[in-house]
Amino acid sequence: MKICQVEGTLVATARIGSLENRRLLVVKERGSSGKQVAVDPVGCKPGDWVIVVGSSAARDAAGSKDYPSDLTIVGIIDYWEEPSSAASTGKAG
Numbered sequence: 001m002k003i004c005q006v007e008g009t010l011v012a013t014a015r016i017g018s019l020e021n022r023r024l025l026v027v028k029e030r031g032s033s034g035k036q037v038a039v040d041p042v043g044c045k046p047g048d049w050v051i052v053v054g055s056s057a058a059r060d061a062a063g064s065k066d067y068p069s070d071l072t073i074v075g076i077i078d079y080w081e082e083p084s085s086a087a088s089t090g091k092a093g
Contacts, residue, residue: 003030003077006048010037016068025073027052038071049077 004027012024023040027050038052041061050073053061058072 001074002052002054004028004036004038004050004052004073005030006044006046006050006073007035008046027071027073036071038073039069040073042073042076044073044076049080051075051077 007026007028010024010026025038025040025044026035027038028035030049038050039058042050044050052058052071052073054071058069061069061072061074
């Protein structure tokens with residue numbers, strides 16, 4: 001599982017039928033500048049911090065082992081405290 005932030009909706013009018021009408025969102029992993037596309041079965045909006053799963057877990061979370069997803073959002077994060085850099089490195093501040 002990874003933590004990502006939703007950047008916006010991806011519109012793709014020509015896509016395979018097995019994607020059905022599921023929303024596709026552009027997400028950015030925390031601490032990274034790279035962007036990915038995730039299936040959104042939970043109803044996220046831009047700016048939301050979310051938990052995503054990949055690989056076979058993404059297909060299961062999207063609803064079927066045959067679903068063509070490599071990244072699926074499984075939850076919206078309501079709150080979490082990010083550890084300070086001093087705490088994560090073991091250095092006192």
